[in-house]
Amino acid sequence: MKFIKDFLSSVAAWQGIVSIIIAIIASLFLFARGKGKKTLSTRSVVAIGVGAALYGALSIISIPVGPNTSFRIAVALLPILGAIFGPIVGFLAGFIGHALNDAFTNGSVWWSWVFLSASIGLFSGFITFDKGFDVLSGKISKKHIAKLYVLAIIGMVVGDIIAYAGDVFFYGESTTKELLQVTLASVSNLVVIAVIGIPVTIAIAKARSKNNNLEIDKESDAKID
DSSP: OHHHHHHHHHHHSHHHHHHHHHHHHHHHHHHHHHTTTTTOOHHHHHHHHHHHHHHHHHTTSEEEEETTEEEEGGGGHHHHHHHHHOHHHHHHHHHHHHHHHHHHHHSSOOHHHHHHHHHHHHHHHGGGGSTTOBGGGTBOOHHHHHHHHHHHHHHHHHHHHHHHHHHHHTSOOOHHHHHHHHHHHHHHHHHHIIIIIHHHHHHHHHHHHHHHHHHHHHHHHHHHO
């Protein structure tokens, strides 16, 4: 298949090799810092695979907003995956998913922009290190929500810087063109994250909280009976 050939060609390019090495080092660093907790498990590995596939597939749905820049609802998945499964899942799902989509839709991977998606998922995932925060257990406060917004925005800014620098220094692109692309991407990504990504994360946490409360009530009623 041409898609697989294009993807492998991009991986074999020096930009691809450097990018993958950086991704591996970053993942190992996160795993070591977390001592395995909230970083990687069987569930996390499955989440990376499913998350990357969903991100890559949904990225096909896009609306052009400028030169080689588009509005993609798939970006909403990044804070959701990060907040639920942690930084490694958010990082790798964004990294792999973006790379696969690039190879499928463009015929080659633009590695500098792959790190933009990876960075958003990574920083969003740092919220899982907060005590008392657990989306699947329905544990989320206003403080957590505010911090999640801040982390997602920081991830986006860091990713923008990497995308800009990578395009200019790795690919020799025009600084003016890249500034325009980064600006448009920032605006569209911010809208998707703020309007879809984080609100959906909050909704999942609230729904899980209600379910947990119902289960507790049922258990209490059963004991009374």
